[in-house]
Amino acid sequence: MQMNKIISGLALALLLGAGTCASVAAEAKATDSKAAEAAKVIDHAEKARKRAASVDGEWRDTGKFIKKAKALAKEGKYDAAIKLASKAKRQGELGYEQAVSQNELRMPSYLKY
């Protein structure tokens, strides 16, 4: 009876330990995945910023957002980093579109020749 109790206790402890390990492993995997996603979005944002800059279309805050996103990722705040980097990426895309849409000089109608 005593032995049964000991064996049951050991089994329970093993199960709990295994569960905890699995949970920690899953958490670590999720964190790694978020970190990787953050790094990817930041990289895309930087590419978008450079593309805009290549056509003189970079906006004022894009670089600052990327810098801040990197700092957030370093602190482990991946969701916030991803959100900010996505915003920076969108700014880079918009800055590029804005510049190339005006590749050809168009004189406004309010200036009469």
Added chain:
Amino acid sequence: MTRCNKKLALAAGILAIVAGPLSVAPVAAAEGNSALEEGKKIAFSRSKGNCLACHMIVGGEFPGNLGPPLIAMKARYPDRAKLRAQIWDASKVNPETAMVLFGKHGVLSEAELEKVVDYIWSLRPISHRSNPINCLENIQIMNNILKNLAMLAIAGGVVITAQASTPEEDRAAFVKHYKFRFPEVPMEEYANGAYAIDKVGRENWEAIEEFPPYEPFIDSGNEMWDTPFANGKTYKDCFPKGPAIVADYPRWDKKQGMVITLPLAINQCRKANGEKPLKYKKGSINDILAYIAWESRGQKINVVVPKDDPKALEAYEKGKKFYFTRRGQLNFSCASCHVQNTGLKVRTEILSPSLGHVTHWPTYRSKWGTVGTLHRRFTGCNKNIRAKPFKAQGEQYRNLEYFLTFMSNGLELNGPGARK
């Protein structure tokens, strides 16, 4: 249940039925008001909607008048979706709009935009019966609407591709535009920049000019001019005609294949004589420029785009393209403010004409608390419209200066200047 209790129960039931909706309605109204208040807060915030920069809104202080007053919005936009579309991307209706693309360019988030739309859509007509003082406001509002409609009529709203115009033709178009816009302002007055058209600002400026804040910089610059470099040479050796040399710049340098501005020439002189170059926005570059500008007062601007080098015209055209290109999150070009909407107000600031923009540099700006260069001003302007500024004395700003200065040909130099 006794008869009395039955009556009480009935009364309580009736009360519950009647009071129930009444108890909900004030909460709903309060929630509605709270949502509108949130929208108003975003609309009024300088870092968010900043609607007051361009529009008069009842209850808002120091509004601009680039856009029409925001009143009777449901009458003007019976369909809320159309108002939302206008605030999201005004360029869909008018490609030449000066309105910020609040949604398309992410200036406001979706949630913020919805709240602002709700608030703006709620703005009602102003009744002069309820407040006689508003009668005068109404007259002002109508005048502003008429002025804006006139501007739109002038604009025509059609963008055309650039015809092959010469620099002189461009300049003639500029002069024609400002003559039409400000028929009472004589050409020579544009040398005073914004104060050619801002009567109140001009009075303040004339008072400041009695004890000019740039005087110490002229004295310091004079000393710099006279002090030999380590090798014994002076600025006079680089600039034999100096110090009155502002009118010689900017100019096209065929040998270097680029536009040379005065600050660039000063640093080229320093480098040639083994001296450290000066920074281009702040610091002692402004001292020597202030002295040279002071000595050059009265000279007339005379920029030439030489015909014997197509690269000179190319640089001019690049400067012109820069001037008319929209940039930054706020989507303005230089022309948006200084040609299209010159004379109108952003908040309380009158937008100055580009004619005369370059006559008075370097300039003591009250905002800076010191004297600064033209390219420092360019970087500030670009930052204001949320564009990443370019390098001072880099190719973009030198070409811009080349174009801008050509537009002011014939105007008298009067630097250094004092401005807000």
